[in-house]
Amino acid sequence: xxxYIFITGGVVSSLGKGIVAASLGRLLVSRGYSxxxxxxxxxxxxxxxxxxxxxxxxxxxxxxxxxxxxxLGHYERFIDTNLSQINNVTSGSVYQTVxxxxxxxxxxxxxxxxxxxxxxxxxxxxxxxxxRNNPDILIAEVGGTVGDIEGxxxxxxxxxxxxxxxxQNSMSIHVTLLPYLPTxxxxxxKPTQHSVNVLRSYxxxxxxxxLRTQVPVSKAExxxxxxxxxxxxxxxxxxxxxxxxxxxxxxxEKQGMTEQVLKILGLENREPDLSSWANLINKINNPKKxxxxxxxxxxxxxxxxxxxxxxxxxxxxxxxxxxxNLKWIASEEINTDDEARAHLSDxxxxxxxxxxxVRGIExxxxxxxxxxxxNLPYLGLxxxxxxxVIEFARNVAGLENANxxxxxxxxxxxxxxxxxxxxxxxxYGATMRLGSYPCKISEGSKAKELYGADLILERHRHRFExxxxxxxxxxxxxxxxxxTSPDGLLTEIVEYPNNDFFVACQFHPEFKSRPxxxxxxxxxxxxxxxxxxxx
Ligand code: GLN
Numbered sequence: 001x002x003x004y005i006f007i008t009g010g011v012v013s014s015l016g017k018g019i020v021a022a023s024l025g026r027l028l029v030s031r032g033y034s035x036x037x038x039x040x041x042x043x044x045x046x047x048x049x050x051x052x053x054x055x056x057x058x059x060x061x062x063x064x065x066x067x068x069x070x071x072l073g074h075y076e077r078f079i080d081t082n083l084s085q086i087n088n089v090t091s092g093s094v095y096q097t098v099x100x101x102x103x104x105x106x107x108x109x110x111x112x113x114x115x116x117x118x119x120x121x122x123x124x125x126x127x128x129x130x131x132r133n134n135p136d137i138l139i140a141e142v143g144g145t146v147g148d149i150e151g152x153x154x155x156x157x158x159x160x161x162x163x164x165x166x167x168q169n170s171m172s173i174h175v176t177l178l179p180y181l182p183t184x185x186x187x188x189x190k191p192t193q194h195s196v197n198v199l200r201s202y203x204x205x206x207x208x209x210x211l212r213t214q215v216p217v218s219k220a221e222x223x224x225x226x227x228x229x230x231x232x233x234x235x236x237x238x239x240x241x242x243x244x245x246x247x248x249x250x251x252x253e254k255q256g257m258t259e260q261v262l263k264i265l266g267l268e269n270r271e272p273d274l275s276s277w278a279n280l281i282n283k284i285n286n287p288k289k290x291x292x293x294x295x296x297x298x299x300x301x302x303x304x305x306x307x308x309x310x311x312x313x314x315x316x317x318x319x320x321x322x323x324x325n326l327k328w329i330a331s332e333e334i335n336t337d338d339e340a341r342a343h344l345s346d347x348x349x350x351x352x353x354x355x356x357x358v359r360g361i362e363x364x365x366x367x368x369x370x371x372x373x374x375n376l377p378y379l380g381l382x383x384x385x386x387x388x389v390i391e392f393a394r395n396v397a398g399l400e401n402a403n404x405x406x407x408x409x410x411x412x413x414x415x416x417x418x419x420x421x422x423x424x425x426x427x428y429g430a431t432m433r434l435g436s437y438p439c440k441i442s443e444g445s446k447a448k449e450l451y452g453a454d455l456i457l458e459r460h461r462h463r464f465e466x467x468x469x470x471x472x473x474x475x476x477x478x479x480x481x482x483x484t485s486p487d488g489l490l491t492e493i494v495e496y497p498n499n500d501f502f503v504a505c506q507f508h509p510e511f512k513s514r515p516x517x518x519x520x521x522x523x524x525x526x527x528x529x530x531x532x533x534x535x
Pocket of ligand 1: 353354355356357381382383384386406461462463464465
């Protein structure tokens with residue numbers, strides 16, 4: 001039977017509960033337990049796919065095409081397991097299911113209510129996640145902060161669920177903030193006490209507390225918190241800010257967190273195998289080289305908007321013993337070739353990531369042009385591939401004003417256009433080309449060299465595609481199409497072979513990179529940049 005760990009947050013949001021959940025997942029996996037992680041998001045959007053990245057950060061895409069919260073990216077990266085739609089539950093999706101059932105008459109005349117119908121649906125998602133993945137342990141993280149009105153149905157559902165499955169089969173971990181007051185040099189525990197009180201007022205007594213803090217927490221402070229919050233002293237765990245998020249599992253492990261968790265759940269404590277993770281941390285902390293890599297995008301004020309891209313660059317850096325320094329470039333600030341040069345002359349490689357809408361596009365095209373003309377290693381992701389195609393069409397193949405119809409409906413050369421099946425779609429939610437699709441790799445290409453495979457699977461999230469009508473013109477001008485759908489109709493990867501590394505893909509490789517297994521395209525970018533630097 002699956003055991004459950006419920007993680008809630010208190011005092012403030014953005015505490016890094018996702019990293020705590022993911023880290024605990026890693027620690028349990030390292031003891032041979034199978035783990036799945038589910039995120040409950042209290043907002044009413046059915047999924048985050050319709051939210052601006054400025055609002056909510058990146059939309060993480062799973063193999064099955066689920067558009068999910070960015071925490072699922074952390075989960076996948078830490079526990080090294082693919083997750084799916086069932087791992088991300090929003091209030092919107094719960095309400096939608098309940099309302100659809102009501103419309104079909106499935107409640108047989110009942111008054112449909114928050115309790116038991118909404119809470120019942122939340123509980124059934126928990127059961128479904130454990131049935132689907134059949135893990136030894138399911139970690140369920142509730143987004144937001146305890147006390148938020150919108151999070152209440154989730155907390156109530158968890159309270160009921162715990163009672164129904166037997167309290168020995170689950171536990172509650174509350175993650176809170178210990179603010180540090182520099183004037184008095186004190187860590188304050190009162191907000192944590194209040195937050196635990198709120199959680200208790202909903203009927204949940206947390207068995208463990210994780211304290212987010214800037215500075216170490218003394219034994220006396222931990223004991224005081226245990227006393228006032230009615231937890232065991234060994235179950236008050238400190239989680240200090242770390243240089244790298246990947247250090248968190250070992251930091252928690254050192255305090256005996258996993259042992260306590262297993263004890264509370266009545267599971268055997270096995271010897272953990274954390275040697276490869278410790279090697280990773282060693283690599284992270286002892287880089288031998290350094291690289292400056294630019295990310296030229298639209299949502300650069302909020303780094304979370306590109307979190308998987310950032311992590312993928314770091315992973316490839318770890319593998320190559322290189323520290324990756326990021327330089328954020330707001331593409332809308334680049335209007336001329338000179339401005340592109342000014343921004344890019346001090347970097348070793350550039351990535352143009354995914355995005356939507358016309359804002360900043362001309363600047364991205366200048367970035368691509370600079371990279372192509374100056375042999376600056378270039379990796380284009382989704383929109384970054386579409387920009388590479390447009391730039392090449394305009395400046396190499398001579399198709400003046402070529403564009404994507406996303407940005408200019410009247411362009412004379414629609415080198416990027418809506419897919420046929422997208423033309424009649426009306427709504428915006430979950431209607432893109434989403435999730436994992438196969439891609440055939442051409443012999444002799446850079447992609448073949450990097451992947452070392454003829455057929456790969458990569459995750460997608462886009463509406464527009466390379467327009468095959470221009471295939472001949474662009475390839476005659478020197479663009480190489482090195483990856484296509486198996487039927488050859490959709491272009492998946494383009495390259496410019498005159499450069500050391502100019503690769504752009506229609507899919508999002510950043511969703512498949514793992515800290516101990518970097519993605520080949522990111523690895524290739526970093527290796528090329530390092531080689532150029534050495535030469
Ligand atoms: N806006 C482009 C499209 O919809 C690219 C999407 C993306 O980069 N994810 O096709």
